[in-house]
Amino acid sequence: MNDSNLYRMMFLIRKFEERALTEFSSGKLVGTTHAYIGQEANAAGLLYHLVDGDIVWSNHRCHGHFLAYGGDANQLAAELMGKETGVVGGRGGSQHIHWKNFYSNGIQGGIVPVATGMAFAQKLDVTGKIAVVFIGDGTLGEGTLYETLNLAALWSIPVLIVVEENGYAQTTPVEQGVSGRIAGRFEAFGIKTYELASSDVIEVSALAQKAIEFVRGKTAPAALILHTHRFSAHSKGDDTRDKEEVKKLRDTYDPLELHRPRIQMEERNILEKDVMIVVDEAFKSAYDAPYPILREELK
Ligand SMILES: Cc1ncc(C[n+]2csc(CCOP(=O)(O)OP(=O)(O)O)c2C)c(N)n1
């Protein structure tokens, strides 16, 4: 993907999430949502390296992953509103998305054995496809992760576990929830580990490509630990962090700001305008869409 397309994708994720948060605060959306604002470089830099047939498992913070996978903004906005035109007919909401080989589920850790099982099926069927699963630092305490790492290593399963370490699990700082080195947890199982502390999409892309090539080439598991930063609240308004701390993170690590100088201003303006229209139309068409008909009503 060229610089402009990477920027476009990150800008789309940012604007989609900002609009979703606005709609939540105005009461147009219900349920919950976990914005990906600040972490855009991870999804944008990684997912375009996958090929058709590869499997992606995401978590509660899935909108950015879905859009970078190629998911449709209209269908995502409609899904957030529980509308019939949503990506899963309005029945999944923000955290339960499925389209092609993309899946998401909000049960922390639970997605790791499922993704690994699906990757194992790819190995048994000799398809050459792999699975990628995204987890957060707060999910490193889930026991099922380690049972899965054991089997993934023993059976050499082509799964890439991406840890988006954003410093917090809801309101708990990573220092209070995760002991030792994160990489050490994977290395203990003999799993190849890649690690990066950068919000530069170009750097993320280069390392993600390496990790994906390893998993596919060796038909073996790997971990990619991405140290990243969440600028928005955990879900909607639940941010207990100091406002100054969040401002400092934004000023230093904004992936859009880091990448922006690589795109000519004229092109950037056109591209940004275009994305604003896409996001506006996604939410407007979602308001106008009907709710799904309940089974009882069909009888
Ligand atoms: C098994 C389970 N326990 C608790 C929760 C509630 N919960 C949702 S997200 C979250 C924190 C997740 O933190 P992390 O894994 O670091 O991901 P992040 O939100 O930072 O992206 C918690 C406790 C859940 N979804 N699943």
Ligand SMILES: [Mg+2]
């Ligand atoms: Mg976290």
